[in-house]
Amino acid sequence: MFGLMQDWPLTVDKILDHAKNWHSQREVVTRSVEGPIVRTTYGEIHERAKKVSNALLAWGVKPGDRIATLAWNTARHIEAWYGIMGIGSVCHTLNPRLFPEQLIYIINHAEDRIIFVDLTFVPLLEAILPHCPTVERVVVMTDEWTMPATKLPRAECYEAVINEASADVTWGQFDENTACGLCYTSGTTGNPKGVLYSHRSNFLHTLVTLQATIMAATPNETVLPIVPMFHANAWGIAFSGPAAGAKLVMPGAKMDGASVYELLETEGVTFSAAVPTVWQGLLAHLRENNLKLSTVKRVLIGGSAVPESLIRGFNDEFGIEVMQGWGMTETSPVGTLSNMTPELAALPFEEQLKWRTKQGTPPLGVELKIKNVAGQDLPHDGHTYGRLMVKGPTIAGGYYRSDEKILDHEGFFDTGDVSTVDEYGFMQITDRAKDVIKSGGEWISSIEIENIAVGHPKVELAAVIGAAHPKWDERPVLVIKLKPGQSEDKQEHLDFLQGKIAKWWMPDDVVFVDDIPLGATGKVDKKLIRERMKDYRLPTAA
């Protein structure tokens, strides 16, 4: 027997409709790509997004067509995003930090028909577009008077398009499982893979993230999503902001410490989200200039493990709560959050750090397990390592145009991460399955050692990789990029680790490098480090 409640498909156009109906005057402030800080409202964004839809329809866009964006976080990007999704076409967010050949692969794989592009990326697009035969048209997201002379074929000026289009268009009215967004994983192995979000999955993710323990967006919050919309949907903030009627502040192209600081203070930001490297840049700027933050209450940090020094810095120097989150493109992305329970919150802050440096617990809607290689569930004891497996309505069930089976027999997705879960339910990523160092039949977490090593005052970046060893199979090597002007001394970094990790985890060597490469999402690119060090031999392996 079915219930008798209304049939109301969960489609994301209703999110922007809600913002227009109930939070019409709430501001969205953007540091524009052209330079000035510009202001609009959800009411105006709704109107202009409808115009985008009409322009797309006039160009022959059909439901299911992929329409790409190559753009920073701006109000225009939000307009294009809803304009594309509202008519049932698919918003494909391109990550400009990818290598050109990866972008070409992705655009061709997705068969994008139209690309919305920021001024910044016009040269990049000019270079790659000759290799992308499916792209019929490019829309440069700028004003008519700033429209560049470009070699791009069929280049439209966004504001000219908006000026000419009608806002009279019907959104939604389709199945809630209709595809809505497409985002490729940066693909450290093999080709990038496309995660194809549905309206339902994004709507549910929005509700999940609005909880007080996650984004807690409300009309009384001002939210700065520094994490880009091309990085797992800005962790959902382009949905949760309008859903809650929160004021949004969009950072455009500038994510350096000084620019972020300016927006935080002038716009009264209360909540912001970004990867650790952005926050490290902000903290450095604050310290160098002896500045304080007057309105920020909480920051959400994710994308890679959060160093203890960062949590400590925000808390001790600025009185700001750090929430660590874990997720991936395949999880929409929220997977877990490190919210203190009442039991943990009652501990002194120093003791809380043990849990604050973990990735935390899942919200309702995310099922999470650790399993051994035989597929058996592992205990929540805080030290047993297992493959991290997740399941839920916001988790990928397959990749776009791929036959790969990515769920196990229980319907769980293998994250590729290795983690523990403790007796409080706190999950901690100990490593990527491919980065974990296999030494004498046991696993050593490269990430745990890195997080400690980077706390040494002379260290700018650290990476730990496994090097071949005749007896132990692999042994850890600590790779360090020093801060400018610091001198190399292997022993002091080993001494720094002493007592903080198990003896048998102690790296067999320290290697100083001029550069530690970061991947397209700002994480240390260990694949490239391993390539660069392919001729390296352990001194202990002689």
Next chain:
Amino acid sequence: MFGLMQDWPLTVDKILDHAKNWHSQREVVTRSVEGPIVRTTYGEIHERAKKVSNALLAWGVKPGDRIATLAWNTARHIEAWYGIMGIGSVCHTLNPRLFPEQLIYIINHAEDRIIFVDLTFVPLLEAILPHCPTVERVVVMTDEWTMPATKLPRAECYEAVINEASADVTWGQFDENTACGLCYTSGTTGNPKGVLYSHRSNFLHTLVTLQATIMAATPNETVLPIVPMFHANAWGIAFSGPAAGAKLVMPGAKMDGASVYELLETEGVTFSAAVPTVWQGLLAHLRENNLKLSTVKRVLIGGSAVPESLIRGFNDEFGIEVMQGWGMTETSPVGTLSNMTPELAALPFEEQLKWRTKQGTPPLGVELKIKNVAGQDLPHDGHTYGRLMVKGPTIAGGYYRSDEKILDHEGFFDTGDVSTVDEYGFMQITDRAKDVIKSGGEWISSIEIENIAVGHPKVELAAVIGAAHPKWDERPVLVIKLKPGQSEDKQEHLDFLQGKIAKWWMPDDVVFVDDIPLGATGKVDKKLIRERMKDYRLPTAA
């Protein structure tokens, strides 16, 4: 084209699974019907709910069968609730405050097979059960040593049933639109009507209500749902509590001021929800005994309009934020909440009261309109009255075993309320459509006058009804129940209204009565007042 996210049906068994997996040790504290305060956890509730499921299966319960509860808010009620829903049968919450003949009608209409009953209601059930032929079995929710001698046929003792049952049973695995709960509206006109909730509607309602602007339940909150589970699902708290891992405090049978105060203080309650009469009882108790509340931060008040005096009392004397909510059985029930926007929060508290006394704005997932009799949308100007219409996945689309069409051509449900919406989007119920007083072609809100009249220090309860008038069609009459020992003086109550309402709204008469009847959900029963006063004639109509 469909998205490629996982198929994960939204069924409510997953809510209690989540609580077991991640908040297993979080307490649920109950003032038991037998007397003592008893303590359990989500982990134990999960185990025992599974045992309820197995008992039901052993008794031949099939998916879709209606299983009733006639019970207070207790941990056992939560166990029965999930035990029933988890196997796809329908939990039918009976309201013990209904007249026996209404209960008989409802049980027969629902064709309940089994009834879970609290000790309190065994005599009531003994009286009505001979008239309820579909009921095969009764489960008395008590221990073996407190099991009463009863005339009830096939009466089981709840704890004996639990002791014998296995906890090994599979929940869920059915379509998310499967029926899950049944609740009859108290039916001021005609027979009661059954709202048949689905797993999907209750799961979505749970996510909607977990927002920071609504319940904001988290593991750090202790929530006391005084509103009964038979009153629109305790406003969803039996779902949102376990979903968030919040500590729950269940008041059992005692909702008087002293009992509520004891639980608030001894259990460290931070958030509670109830109808205005409960809060008025609590405030009276606090004032009489010169008490303070040390942990409560926010209270949610709904079920009927919240008098300004109550909002003021909580704020001024106790520093507690009152959130007013509006909803109905047909809306799961959350419809709107009176959250202050930043613009309103910036006003002095006295000025905020204009909005705090309104019912507020809808969350994402509730579409809301006011329409005139011709079905046209009315403006958000704060003074135009219209029929309040709602739409969404948590709103009823029809009644159980009824062919009545309850949605308009746009899919909106007519709430039967008359309301305004102002320029901030704040909805205010001005009256029930059937209670509004039609005077000279215009509408007078009975509720607005009542809310002011009840603020007079001598008044205990007030009601305004329309009385026939030869010229104006109807004119308002103020019906007053004085506090004990107060003397009757019509003019002082009219003087009290002077300047606070429009001149033409001024009641034509004041009538003092010994009793103002309350209906089954604690609201003033105007239908009964009108019946009692059917021979009344206006002095002005002579």
